[in-house]
Amino acid sequence: MPSLSSLFERASPTGTFNGTPPAHLPAENGVHIWRAAVIMPFITFAFVALRFYTRTYLLKAKKYTIDDYIVALSMLVCITHAVLMAMATYNGMGLHVWQYNEELNARYYLWIGITSEFYVLGLMGFKSALILLYLQLFGVYARFRWACYSTLFFCTGYLLCNLTTEFLGCQPIRKKWEPSLPGHCINSIATATFYGACNMASDLVIAILPLTMIWKLQVASKLQKVGLSLVLSSGLAAWAVAVARWGIATYDLIGTKDRSWWAGVSFTLSILEINTGLICACIATLGPLWKLAYAQVKDWTGWSSPCSSKEKTWPSFVRKPPHSQSSEETRRPSGATVGVHGLPAGRAGGMVIYNESTLTSTYEDEYGLLDASGWHPHGIREDRSYRSREGV
CATH class of the missing domain: 1.20.1070 (Rhopdopsin 7-helix transmembrane proteins)
Known part of the structure; x- marks a missing residue:
């Protein structure tokens, strides 16, 4: 098996800058x-x-x-x-x-x-x-x-x-x-x-x-x-x-x-x-585009349940019409901010809480990345300061 140096030599032979190229x-x-x-x-x-x-x-x-x-x-x-x-x-x-x-x-x-x-x-x-x-x-x-x-x-x-x-x-x-x-x-x-x-x-x-x-x-x-x-x-x-x-x-x-x-x-x-x-x-x-494509493939191939409602199968990353929004979303003011940094609700950087050695997200990020394709977190702590401000 040829050595690395011989391969490099074969790719570009050595020589001098005198206008005369090597034979090969x-x-x-x-x-x-x-x-x-x-x-x-x-x-x-x-x-x-x-x-x-x-x-x-x-x-x-x-x-x-x-x-x-x-x-x-x-x-x-x-x-x-x-x-x-x-x-x-x-x-x-x-x-x-x-x-x-x-x-x-x-x-x-x-x-x-x-x-x-x-x-x-x-x-x-x-x-x-x-x-x-x-x-x-x-x-x-x-x-x-x-x-x-x-x-x-x-x-x-x-x-x-x-x-x-x-x-x-x-x-x-x-x-x-x-x-x-x-x-x-x-x-x-x-x-x-x-x-x-x-x-x-x-x-x-x-x-x-x-x-x-x-x-x-x-x-x-x-x-x-x-x-x-x-x-x-x-x-x-x-x-x-x-x-x-x-x-x-x-x-x-x-x-x-x-x-x-x-x-x-x-x-x-x-x-x-x-x-x-x-x-x-x-x-x-x-992420939203891949998830939309995945939802379309499921619809075309008949993978979705016949009894599933439009609200249930509506892609979570697409802006939903008013009748399909959850009660939590309708209660939240459009200009509401969450967290101590005043980030707008619904932005990709939203409520990601550092809790000891784990991170939890209190809502889905804009790009659907932290949502992990349909994952719903378990055991998330309530953001009590936010809930007290909203009177919930």
Whole structure:
């Protein structure tokens, strides 16, 4: 069985930058960048559209929240990044180092700088959207809220630094793509390694954050906890892509002479990373849509009981007509707030009470996530302060 080093050698042979390629030169990988740049934005746009369909038509949201706007802007960033990456293939991206001349080398590094700015903006977008969603769901728990704020501060901090050093890393700026100019540049290997490590660490923390709350929920079974964990920790997919990209980028910087070819692999993964992250930010909000589809399948296949009433089978996440609302809902004022944080009743971040080692929810969250697909909590403590205010 060939060793890992021989496989890497076979993929991109070693050599010197003298214009003479090795005898067995692998194919260019610009076509893979093109494919990823064309396909991934369409897939991501479908999930973003489903998210806004759920918010607008199923949840009847009267206004969008800040994470909705961040998702929409991130979608535009992903499209722009994909277009620029496709254009970069006409400027040396994915070619072998032996195919370069001085003019093409300058264009190549110029396009790396342009596309990297939008890549960092895409990272900032989906990370922020995921953290803000967690705050809506579990934000009433103080320690978790501060953990989310700390993670958000860390992510925006290192990504803003990345944006700055990518643009101002060389003095003069043109030295980035014209290395013959007098001046100096920061250590690109050290900065790329540092930012890559921060990126992987933040993705892992963002994926683990909701698990700390899910496994304290008083749900009926471990299977439902596993289901919630898979939905809310789907960011692990983005983390896995980030790990693969960081490994390739590190090898490109210190382990190969054919850096432009391996950079093509790395930038293909960058397209996958920001699009996968944005998809993960949308998946967690599609609970009502999946449950509606499940209810429709039950109706079409005859799984539902013939004697079940419309009120009984009405999907719990859809805004119900007045005659189907429960007596508890009709007694509660429309502007009522619950909990010490003054969150509006019915919002996704609603009444999640921390009680010793478990969490309980006093009503269903907006996205139907804490409800765990029809689960009804057992042994929930009454919120006596709320009931006393309502006179119940």
